[in-house]
Amino acid sequence: MTKSAAAVSVRQPRRRSTYTLAPLVLIAANVVLFALFFAWPAVIGLVYSFTNYTGVGAYQFIGLDNYHNLFGDSAFYDALTRTLLYTVLFVPLNFALSLLAANLLVSKHAKGASVARVIFFIPWLLSPIVVGVLWRWLFGENFGLVNYVIEKLGGSAVPWQSNADLSLLVVVFAASWAWTGFSMLLFIAAIKNVPVSYYEAASLDGAGPWRQFISITLPSIAPTSFIVILLNTINAMKEYPVFVSLNNGGPGTSNNLLVQYIYQTGFQRGQIGYASAASFVLMLILMAVAIIQLIVNRRVENR
Amino acid sequence: MTTTDTPRPVDAGPGRAVSKKRSRGASSGGLRRAVPATTLLWIMACLYGLPVLWFILSSLKPAGDLFSYPLTLIPHHPTLSGYSQAWRSANFSQYFINTTIVCVVTTILTVGVSCCTGYALAKYDNRWLKAFFICILATTMLPGEVMLAPEFLVVRNLGLYNSFAGIILPAVLTATGCFMFRQFFITVPDELVEAARIDGARELSIFLRIMVPLSRPIMLTLAILSFQWRWNDYIWPLLMLNDPNKFTVQIGIQSIVGAQNINWSVLLGASVISMIPLIAIFLVFQRYVMGADINAGLKD
Numbered sequence: 039m040t041k042s043a044a045a046v047s048v049r050q051p052r053r054r055s056t057y058t059l060a061p062l063v064l065i066a067a068n069v070v071l072f073a074l075f076f077a078w079p080a081v082i083g084l085v086y087s088f089t090n091y092t093g094v095g096a097y098q099f100i101g102l103d104n105y106h107n108l109f110g111d112s113a114f115y116d117a118l119t120r121t122l123l124y125t126v127l128f129v130p131l132n133f134a135l136s137l138l139a140a141n142l143l144v145s146k147h148a149k150g151a152s153v154a155r156v157i158f159f160i161p162w163l164l165s166p167i168v169v170g171v172l173w174r175w176l177f178g179e180n181f182g183l184v185n186y187v188i189e190k191l192g193g194s195a196v197p198w199q200s201n202a203d204l205s206l207l208v209v210v211f212a213a214s215w216a217w218t219g220f221s222m223l224l225f226i227a228a229i230k231n232v233p234v235s236y237y238e239a240a241s242l243d244g245a246g247p248w249r250q251f252i253s254i255t256l257p258s259i260a261p262t263s264f265i266v267i268l269l270n271t272i273n274a275m276k277e278y279p280v281f282v283s284l285n286n287g288g289p290g291t292s293n294n295l296l297v298q299y300i301y302q303t304g305f306q307r308g309q310i311g312y313a314s315a316a317s318f319v320l321m322l323i324l325m326a327v328a329i330i331q332l333i334v335n336r337r338v339e340n341r
Numbered sequence: 342m343t344t345t346d347t348p349r350p351v352d353a354g355p356g357r358a359v360s361k362k363r364s365r366g367a368s369s370g371g372l373r374r375a376v377p378a379t380t381l382l383w384i385m386a387c388l389y390g391l392p393v394l395w396f397i398l399s400s401l402k403p404a405g406d407l408f409s410y411p412l413t414l415i416p417h418h419p420t421l422s423g424y425s426q427a428w429r430s431a432n433f434s435q436y437f438i439n440t441t442i443v444c445v446v447t448t449i450l451t452v453g454v455s456c457c458t459g460y461a462l463a464k465y466d467n468r469w470l471k472a473f474f475i476c477i478l479a480t481t482m483l484p485g486e487v488m489l490a491p492e493f494l495v496v497r498n499l500g501l502y503n504s505f506a507g508i509i510l511p512a513v514l515t516a517t518g519c520f521m522f523r524q525f526f527i528t529v530p531d532e533l534v535e536a537a538r539i540d541g542a543r544e545l546s547i548f549l550r551i552m553v554p555l556s557r558p559i560m561l562t563l564a565i566l567s568f569q570w571r572w573n574d575y576i577w578p579l580l581m582l583n584d585p586n587k588f589t590v591q592i593g594i595q596s597i598v599g600a601q602n603i604n605w606s607v608l609l610g611a612s613v614i615s616m617i618p619l620i621a622i623f624l625v626f627q628r629y630v631m632g633a634d635i636n637a638g639l640k641d
Contacts, residue, residue: 060544061465064457065473068514071454072473074499075492075511076480083491093494139385147378154386155631156624160393163619165573167591168612171598172396175609181408183395215389223631247374276486279575279591283598297486297576304490305580313490321487328482 087314097311104315113291114316117299124206124295125274132214132221132270133263139218140225141251162219170283173212202292205285209293213280217273221266228262229255264335271327275320296320400424400613404606423610433611435586436593440572441618443508443589448567450513452560459522460552464534481516485577493580507581508589512571518563525559526552561629565622572619590615 087104091097108114139158143151161169177184177198185195198204236254245253256263278297281287287294294302296316304313395414399407400423402416427433462474485492492511501507529552537547575591582588588596594615597608623630 057465057544058467058469060548061461061467061470063545064461064548065470067454068458068477068519069473071510071514072476072480075495075514076476076483079488079491079495080483082494083488086491086494142378142382142385145378145382147375148382149375149379150383154382156627157386157390159623159631160620161389163569163623164393164616165575165591165594167573167575167594167598168616171594171608171612172392174598175396175399175605176392186410215392218389272482272484276484278486279595282575283595286599297489300486300489301576305493310490310494317487317490321483324482324487 083314083317086311087318089311090309091311091314092308093310100311104312105319107312108315108319113294114299116292117294117296118319120206120293121275121277121296124210124277125271127207127210128213128274128277129267129270131210132217133266135214136218136221136266137225137263139222140229141255143222144226144229158222159219161216164216166216166277166279167283169212169216170209170280173208173215174284177208199285200289202289205289206293209277209280209284212284213274213277216280217270221270224262224266225259228259232258260338261335264331264338268328268331271331272324275324275327396609397613400609407605407609423606424614425610427607427610427614430607432585432588433590433593433614436588436590437614439505439587440589440591443505443578444568444571446505447509447512447571448564450509451515451518451567452564454513455515455518455563456522456553456556456560457548458519459524460526460548462519462523463526463529464531477514477516477519480514485511489576489580496581501581503582503584503587505587508574508578511577512574515567515570518567521559521563522556525556529555558629561626565626565630568622569619 086097088099088101089097090100090103142148143155143158145151148154164172176182179185179195179197179199182198185198189195196204198208232255236258237250240250240254276297277295278301281293281295281298285293287298297320300313300316300320303309303316398414398416401419401421403418403420403422406416406418458473458477462470496502496507496511499507501510533551534547537551542550573591574589575595578589579592579595582592590611594608594611597604597611
């Protein structure tokens with residue numbers, strides 16, 4: 039794209055000065071929205087994170103106290119580690135499931151792909167709240183279908199709700215299930231764009247389907263894999279509604295994630311300054327994730 | 342730019358997919374490979390479909406049968422009482438209307454604004470646009486949930502607390518929308534713009550008369566995505582609204598879940614009702630979602 043833009047500007051040197059008004063008119067609405075609902079909150083959030091603001095009245099600057107308290111706050115640590123654990127479980131599971139689904143759907147051997155594609159996609163249409171309700175219904179300890187089947191098969195009821203780790207696992211399943219549709223669409227688009235001739239050449243050379251997948255498909259869709267991982271990491275770090283409706287961050291407070299922690303400190307206890315500090319820690323983590331993934335992606339692509 | 346960016350006529354999507362599949366597999370295979378692939382696909386499809394099926398079938402059971410053992414997949418006495426009870430209770434119909442208003446208005450605004458921005462980013466070049474491009478990129482890394490508290494204060498200070506505008510306006514700018522339009526307009530040949538300029542068309546009328554009609558498929562795709570985002574949004578409406586008459590469907594459902602004793606019959610009914618609009622829209626406009634090269638707009 040940069041290349042074509044450069045070529046055009048060589049051809050028409052006055053182009054740039056002629057058309058500044060029209061594009062600015064076109065982006066004006068979004069610039070205003072960006073300034074109001076993104077730049078302004080980001081700036082005052084940073085300012086408030088150094089204050090003891092409670093949402094109303096006056097406030098004082100208290101320096102780094104909020105951040106200092108945050109790192110001594112065990113509830114914050116629990117929320118942070120729980121969020122990271124959730125992300126580490128959710129992202130690979132979703133990645134594997136959606137890649138598998140996409141490959142099966144694109145494969146010429148599988149029959150009924152167009153119906154199956156709709157089935158895979160429908161969970162994505164459900165709201166996170168409904169996804170939570172649905173899995174709560176499925177994994178209810180005394181009434182759920184899953185425990186009923188386990189008991190019918192001779193096992194004993196699994197404490198899906200009262201055990202903190204199992205409870206987290208149910209949310210991981212639920213979220214992976216719900217998000218497969220979208221990641222799968224991205225993968226399907228990418229796989230379809232791999233030139234067919236690569237596969238033809240490979241099968242002439244005697245490469246089997248698994249070998250073709252490892253040596254052709256995976257490297258060719260690397261940029262898409264990168265986007266899927268990045269988007270899913272961001273989504274996982276800010277997960278909240280699925281937890282709220284599935285187990286309300288429970289049992290107890292064991293599965294309170296960062297956004298829930300921010301919500302509770304900021305809006306239920308009114309510690310806006312403190313919650314802003316927690317928000318900024320989350321923001322730094324997300325930025326670090328994005329930068330690390332960008333670097334890794336560059337390195338992989340240049341290899 | 343990769344090959345992804347070639348404009349793919351949406352109508353031709355499924356047909357092309359089939360022909361590509363055929364040509365790829367012409368050399369070998371046959372039944373021996375078709376059986377495991379098909380089996381695996383359908384086992385997976387069952388795993389994905391069963392939870393929804395179980396949920397919907399359960400919602401058709403009368404409240405008394407929900408927990409009666411042995412559990413049966415097919416309801417013995419199918420009834421819509423759960424639905425009618427949910428619809429009548431606790432303003433649910435009002436929530437439904439509220440959510441529809443919010444979704445429709447936000448979607449129209451998002452599509453319009455994203456189309457303008459995407460076109461400007463694709464067809465013009467100056468340093469303000471470059472800077473704004475990076476700004477939009479930044480919004481994808483920092484979702485609204487990260488700045489919950491300060492964003493709430495800003496919207497409150499603008500006097501939008503407890504109003505639909507407070508939910509709608511912050512949601513209009515979406516990076517995905519802008520990037521989807523940008524990628525589409527990059528694939529539209531520059532010659533088209535040049536020709537119109539030579540014919541004396543003014544910049545904004547080139548955009549309105551030529552480019553906007555061209556981008557109709559992208560508009561539909563983004564409209565469906567945006568509708569889904571807003572219909573399913575939970576945390577922001579929860580913060581913004583405190584008048585029960587303005588609540589959205591998701592808040593309504595969560596208030597049933599949050600009750601001391603969950604009334605599962607009503608909860609199942611309400612959840613299934615809330616799923617219907619999106620699934621209906623999706624089934625009608627399926628090809629605009631499935632056929633589109635959605636790549637979240639981030640791939641360059």
